[in-house]
Structures are given as structure tokens and as C-alpha cells.
Amino acid sequence: MKECLICSTSLKLIKFKCADGHVCKKCYEKVSSNFTQTIKTKTKEELMTILESSQEESVDSSFELSRKINQLIFFDDKNQQICLPNHRKYTKENLKPEIYPFAAILNCQVVEDQIERLVKKKKQQLGCIKVVLTFENDTREIWLIPNFINRDSMAYKTMCSLAANIVTEVKQSKELAVC
Numbered sequence: 001m002k003e004c005l006i007c008s009t010s011l012k013l014i015k016f017k018c019a020d021g022h023v024c025k026k027c028y029e030k031v032s033s034n035f036t037q038t039i040k041t042k043t044k045e046e047l048m049t050i051l052e053s054s055q056e057e058s059v060d061s062s063f064e065l066s067r068k069i070n071q072l073i074f075f076d077d078k079n080q081q082i083c084l085p086n087h088r089k090y091t092k093e094n095l096k097p098e099i100y101p102f103a104a105i106l107n108c109q110v111v112e113d114q115i116e117r118l119v120k121k122k123k124q125q126l127g128c129i130k131v132v133l134t135f136e137n138d139t140r141e142i143w144l145i146p147n148f149i150n151r152d153s154m155a156y157k158t159m160c161s162l163a164a165n166i167v168t169e170v171k172q173s174k175e176l177a178v179c
């Protein structure tokens with residue numbers, strides 16, 4: 001008997017064809033955005049990607065964007081929560097977007113690492129920047145400058161003030177939660 005490519009349940013009469021085989025009705029509903037798209041030419045890999053992003057969307061639906069700082073952090077003042085999109089670029093790892101209530105925020109601070117290095121026989125001050133968020137059960141890092149760069153550069157200064165903005169807004173949100 002045939003199995004669903006996605007969830008491996010055995011398929012009976014109702015099944016939907018894709019490029020690599022068949023999927024069950026439940027999975028089809030998820031990967032076809034409620035039966036509005038065909039999957040005939042899609043591979044298993046493509047379907048899995050669609051499935052993942054549809055799950056991310058369902059997380060987002062309980063989140064109403066009020067403010068954001070670049071693509072780094074999102075604030076929902078109505079439901080009193082923040083969302084960290086967890087782009088690979090900023091976290092150094094691949095994580096799903098995560099939502100935390102304002103009330104769970106314990107601390108937020110800018111952390112700078114600084115080193116001195118000889119570049120072309122000149123001493124240079126290098127640094128990297130991250131914002132560390134401490135929650136009741138978790139710690140998250142948002143990397144603004146993940147690799148050491150010149151601290152006198154424009155990019156470094158920009159990211160420095162961006163990091164300070166994040167801390168200010170997170171702390172304000174935290175105070176909102178207490179009221």
C-alpha cells in the first residue's frame with residue numbers, strides 16, 4: 001500500500017499526486033494552502049519547505065506587529081510580546097521564529113567584544129556586537145556584528161546605536177508589562 005510522502009500514513013482512496021509520489025488529504029491541505037494550489041509538479045523537498053513555512057505562519061498569526069527594529073526584533077504591544085525572527089544571519093544558527101511575552105523578559109543588554117590586532121603594521125581596534133536577551137527560561141543572542149570589524153568604521157557605529165535602540169525598546173516593553 002502507498003504511503004503519504006510527508007507523514008507516512010497509508011493512503012487509501014483519497015490521495016494527491018506530487019512529483020515524487022502521493023500525499024494524504026491532511027498534508028495536502030497544509031501544502032496547498034487550503035486546497036488552493038496544485039502540487040503535481042512539486043518534489044518532496046519542496047513540499048517539506050512549504051510545510052515548514054506554513055507552520056511558521058501559524059505562529060505569526062497570533063502576533064500583531066506594532067513596532068520593529070529592522071528585521072531584528074518585532075514588538076506586539078497589544079498582546080504584549082516580542083518576536084525574534086531568528087534569521088541565520090543574526091543568530092549564527094538556524095532557529096525558528098520565537099515569541100516571548102514582555103513579562104518573561106528579565107534583562108537585555110549590549111555585549112561588545114574588543115580586540116586589538118595589527119593590520120598592515122597598524123594597530124587596529126576591532127570589535128563585535130551582540131544584544132543578549134535574558135528570559136525566565138531562556139537566553140537569546142541577536143548578533144549585529146558577528147565577526148570582528150574595525151571599531152572606527154561607520155558600520156560598527158551604526159550597529160552600536162542600533163543595539164542601544166533594541167535595549168531601550170525592550171526595556172520600555174518590559175516596563176509596560178509590569179503596569
Ligand SMILES: [Zn+2]
Pocket residue numbers: 004005006007008009023024025026027028
Ligand atoms: Zn500525510
